[in-house]
Amino acid sequence: MIAHLAASFFCGLLFALGLGVSGMTQPAKVTAFLDFGGDWNPSLLLVMAGAIGVYSIGYRLVLKRPQPLFPGKFQIPRLRKVDRPLAIGSAVFGVGWGIAGFCPGPALASVASLQREPLFFVASMLAGMAVYEGVERWRRA
Amino acid sequence: MGEFLLAFVGGCLIGLASVLFLLFNGKILGVSGILGGLFQRRPNDTVWRYCFVAGMVSGGVILRFTQPSAFSFSLSRSVLAIVTAGLLVGYGTRLGNGCTSGHGICGVSRFSPRSILATFTFMGFGAAVVFVINHWLGGRV
Numbered sequence: 001m002i003a004h005l006a007a008s009f010f011c012g013l014l015f016a017l018g019l020g021v022s023g024m025t026q027p028a029k030v031t032a033f034l035d036f037g038g039d040w041n042p043s044l045l046l047v048m049a050g051a052i053g054v055y056s057i058g059y060r061l062v063l064k065r066p067q068p069l070f071p072g073k074f075q076i077p078r079l080r081k082v083d084r085p086l087a088i089g090s091a092v093f094g095v096g097w098g099i100a101g102f103c104p105g106p107a108l109a110s111v112a113s114l115q116r117e118p119l120f121f122v123a124s125m126l127a128g129m130a131v132y133e134g135v136e137r138w139r140r141a
Numbered sequence: 142m143g144e145f146l147l148a149f150v151g152g153c154l155i156g157l158a159s160v161l162f163l164l165f166n167g168k169i170l171g172v173s174g175i176l177g178g179l180f181q182r183r184p185n186d187t188v189w190r191y192c193f194v195a196g197m198v199s200g201g202v203i204l205r206f207t208q209p210s211a212f213s214f215s216l217s218r219s220v221l222a223i224v225t226a227g228l229l230v231g232y233g234t235r236l237g238n239g240c241t242s243g244h245g246i247c248g249v250s251r252f253s254p255r256s257i258l259a260t261f262t263f264m265g266f267g268a269a270v271v272f273v274i275n276h277w278l279g280g281r282v
Contacts, residue, residue: 005189007165007166009199011162014154014161019151021154023148023211026214026215031275034267046148046152050154061160068166076251077169077255082254082255085236088236089235090244090259093233093237095267096226099282100218100222102227104241108197110212112204115212118214127228128233
């Protein structure tokens with residue numbers, strides 16, 4: 001149990017270090033990457049190449065095991081059908097990403113800087129997530 | 142190290158953290174899903190999420206002291222714009238079931254059609270918003 005929690009902590013730490021080293025925690029770099037019509041900065045393409053390269057090999061090796069290291073089963077999403085919430089939600093996310101240059105991971109790691117922008121961003125992002133859960137609960141009731 | 146090499150190395154660290162997370166816990170490393178799950182209050186499903194968040198913020202603290210430039214926020218964004226963006230990112234990633242990590246890295250590596258559509262959608266909308274801000278609004282909102 002403790003090892004399982006320590007592993008979660010360690011993966012979060014390594015993930016945040018990767019985000020910082022790669023430049024993802026600098027919103028100006030992110031918006032420069034998204035600015036295809038202007039002074040385009042391709043460096044985030046290399047972030048994706050590194051991450052997808054390592055994951056696409058590593059994930060196939062890991063899934064050769066019958067189960068994860070800690071008790072439990074592999075939980076890989078099996079749903080493959082594209083639907084409306086997926087498209088609308090991703091579009092809404094993209095609009096917010098373009099405005100602030102933050103996606104959830106880099107914003108969360110940037111909380112440690114105690115700057116005003118990541119603090120306000122993460123607080124309102126959590127509020128947006130809570131609103132989603134509230135709407136879902138209301139719809140199911 | 143140059144910007145492009147750092148971007149690639151950082152990307153590899155991001156991929157490695159995601160592979161280790163799958164190996165240890167059997168789950169997809171998706172930051173919006175890990176955060177959003179905190180609002181679902183499922184039994185025995187909360188503490189590991191807080192450990193991951195604590196790990197990410199600790200990684201941010203390490204970056205703050207070793208590489209302070211990782212947290213430069215140089216965009217001209219009002220508090221209102223940041224808060225709006227945070228709400229959109231929080232709600233959108235939950236509705237669309239993932240963000241840059243879960244869809245953009247893990248899902249694309251698995252050739253998941255849902256994740257590939259999500260990634261093109263949030264990048265497309267992000268690019269459109271950045272275009273409007275940088276080229277029509279003079280770079281500030």
